[in-house]
Amino acid sequence: MTDARIAQVSAHDKEREAEALRRKSASASGEPPGDWLLQMPFAGLGMTNIRLAVGEMYNFASAVMALDPAPGDLVLDLGAGSCWVSDWLNRLLVDTVSLDIAHDMLRIGQRRLGPQAKLTVGDFEALPFTEGTFHGAICLSALHHVPNIPRALREVHRVLQEDGVAVFSEPGAGHASHPQSQAEMAELGVLERDIIAAELMEECRRAGFEQVSVQPYLFPAPTYDEALWRVLERAQPPQGVTLEAPQGAASHGQPLRRLLASIPWLGRRLSKWLPALPPATSPGRTEIRPDASLDLAWQSLLLLRQATQAHPIVLARKRPRRIDSRRPHVLAAELVLVDPPPRCRPGETFTLTVQARNTGDTLWLHQPRAIGGHVALGAKLMDSGHLALIYDYGRGYFRQDVAPGQEATVQITLRAPDAADEYLVKLDLVDECIVWFEHRGSRPLLTPLTIL
Numbered sequence: 001m002t003d004a005r006i007a008q009v010s011a012h013d014k015e016r017e018a019e020a021l022r023r024k025s026a027s028a029s030g031e032p033p034g035d036w037l038l039q040m041p042f043a044g045l046g047m048t049n050i051r052l053a054v055g056e057m058y059n060f061a062s063a064v065m066a067l068d069p070a071p072g073d074l075v076l077d078l079g080a081g082s083c084w085v086s087d088w089l090n091r092l093l094v095d096t097v098s099l100d101i102a103h104d105m106l107r108i109g110q111r112r113l114g115p116q117a118k119l120t121v122g123d124f125e126a127l128p129f130t131e132g133t134f135h136g137a138i139c140l141s142a143l144h145h146v147p148n149i150p151r152a153l154r155e156v157h158r159v160l161q162e163d164g165v166a167v168f169s170e171p172g173a174g175h176a177s178h179p180q181s182q183a184e185m186a187e188l189g190v191l192e193r194d195i196i197a198a199e200l201m202e203e204c205r206r207a208g209f210e211q212v213s214v215q216p217y218l219f220p221a222p223t224y225d226e227a228l229w230r231v232l233e234r235a236q237p238p239q240g241v242t243l244e245a246p247q248g249a250a251s252h253g254q255p256l257r258r259l260l261a262s263i264p265w266l267g268r269r270l271s272k273w274l275p276a277l278p279p280a281t282s283p284g285r286t287e288i289r290p291d292a293s294l295d296l297a298w299q300s301l302l303l304l305r306q307a308t309q310a311h312p313i314v315l316a317r318k319r320p321r322r323i324d325s326r327r328p329h330v331l332a333a334e335l336v337l338v339d340p341p342p343r344c345r346p347g348e349t350f351t352l353t354v355q356a357r358n359t360g361d362t363l364w365l366h367q368p369r370a371i372g373g374h375v376a377l378g379a380k381l382m383d384s385g386h387l388a389l390i391y392d393y394g395r396g397y398f399r400q401d402v403a404p405g406q407e408a409t410v411q412i413t414l415r416a417p418d419a420a421d422e423y424l425v426k427l428d429l430v431d432e433c434i435v436w437f438e439h440r441g442s443r444p445l446l447t448p449l450t451i452l
């Protein structure tokens with residue numbers, strides 16, 4: 001590890017930097033200072049800036065996907081600036097504390113977030129919080145301004161909870177020598193430096209984070225013309241090579257994540273796989289060289305490497321995450337009805353008892369929260385033709401968390417319908433505000449209900 005690059009930057013005048021930011025946020029146009037910063041990430045929209053604004057949104061989306069906060073989590077926004085990241089996280093029901101060394105930037109953040117804002121003027125290298133305060137920390141384009149990164153990382157590690165996680169999305173190789181950075185260093189006195197993915201990851205581990213990973217910043221995404229896509233689409237593994245799904249691949253809806261998760265696996269197999277590709281031709285178009293697929297595959301890997309070098313998104317966990325129902329993975333249950341429903345009169349209440357075994361891999365949290373993420377027993381009232389009459393017929397709550405493999409009893413008290421008839425009650429577990437277990441392939445229980 002080259003201590004000299006990340007660890008030691010000569011004493012940098014942070015006061016000077018804060019003052020420079022104050023001047024930068026001031027406006028010469030007569031508007032109150034900082035008005036353009038209030039519009040982040042839409043600031044300065046004009047002919048050329050849609051790309052910049054969308055880039056900021058992409059940066060936010062990538063970092064938040066990596067952080068994967070649950071609603072209600074408390075996240076530290078490090079180097080928050082005018083606090084647009086905090087604002088957007090709050091809209092996602094994630095609670096934030098916004099920290100910045102520049103008081104003037106936080107004043108703009110205060111205007112943006114209003115009286116509910118939790119703002120702290122403070123230095124990354126000496127965080128003014130007690131140990132274990134935060135579920136997560138997010139840092140967009142701020143770590144590279146900090147002179148002593150190892151110290152800052154130790155501080156972030158200290159203020160995170162035991163299973164806390166931090167994400168850093170930072171400019172990478174070539175940033176400091178970029179003409180814009182050179183101009184800002186000269187005009188404003190700010191510290192600009194390259195964040196090298198491997199070095200930052202190593203420093204995170206030295207700071208005590210057990211699990212460290214990096215993602216490429218793929219903006220804009222690569223584009224394949226029709227002929228190249230046909231090559232890629234037709235790529236087949238040779239006989240004997242199994243294409244197992246990469247570990248942790250999501251079930252659906254996250255193709256980019258799946259692709260990225262597969263990269264080490266792809267790399268290992270590439271040499272066996274590519275020579276077996278058939279020569280590819282685009283119908284009625286240019287003949288593509290048989291080895292074009294090889295070029296294409298390597299180009300894709302190089303692109304990922306360059307994207308990671310140019311802008312690493314580093315994720316650092318204090319320890320591997322336990323999967324629970326706030327961020328579920330496999331949700332599955334075996335449900336057994338202990339007694340059949342009694343014959344009831346209209347409007348009477350009755351109680352059902354269900355034995356539930358957790359056959360998935362996700363811990364079921366039981367404590368009800370308004371924003372969900374806890375598992376409960378849900379009931380739907382159906383007519384005898386299986387059509388739902390009351391979709392949310394009732395809820396029953398577990399008395400404790402249920403780990404994978406464990407069993408627990410849960411009761412639900414329901415009110416019989418007013419009309420005498422034959423009904424069905426469908427019982428299923430629900431991860432509140434997230435999903436019914438049935439929608440993830442788990443089998444619900446159906447039981448007849450007779451109202452006399």
Ligand SMILES: C[S@@+](CC[C@H](N)C(=O)[O-])C[C@H]1O[C@@H](n2cnc3c(N)ncnc32)[C@H](O)[C@@H]1O
Nearest residue numbers: 079080081100101102122123124140141142145
């Ligand atoms: C490029 S801005 C990024 C702001 C915000 N994260 C965003 O994406 O818009 C970098 C911020 O880091 C802050 N900063 C620089 N050095 C810091 C330090 N040592 N401690 C806390 N904040 C710092 C600056 O004041 C500035 O607001």
